[in-house]
Amino acid sequence: MTLHELELEINQFFLDSEKEADGNSRTLGVYPNAVLLTQEHYKEFLRELFKTQGDAEIPDGVLISSICGLKVIFSEDVEKPKVVRITRG
Numbered sequence: 001m002t003l004h005e006l007e008l009e010i011n012q013f014f015l016d017s018e019k020e021a022d023g024n025s026r027t028l029g030v031y032p033n034a035v036l037l038t039q040e041h042y043k044e045f046l047r048e049l050f051k052t053q054g055d056a057e058i059p060d061g062v063l064i065s066s067i068c069g070l071k072v073i074f075s076e077d078v079e080k081p082k083v084v085r086i087t088r089g
Contacts, residue, residue, distance in 0.1 A: 001041065001081050003048055006068050009083050017085075032083035035070040041081050042072065 001009075010032055018029035037045075045067050046058045065072055070083065 013083050032085050034086050036073050036075045036078050037081040
């Protein structure tokens with residue numbers, strides 16, 4: 001997934017959050033505030049952010065806590081990055 005595709009996922013999340021269960025009315029939409037991704041997805045985003053050439057290795061010491069304004073949460077159980085809204089409950 002590229003940064004552009006992540007931005008599209010963010011926008012789709014917002015649009016989907018506006019839809020009411022009955023499909024007729026709309027509510028105020030919300031944006032996601034976190035992205036679930038694996039270490040490899042994270043490194044792919046870093047390669048794009050830093051505009052590295054080819055398969056250049058990103059050092060393990062590089063840490064970015066947000067991508068596209070979303071908090072980064074690592075998980076090994078996702079096939080592709082997933083945007084989510086985390087709230088206190």
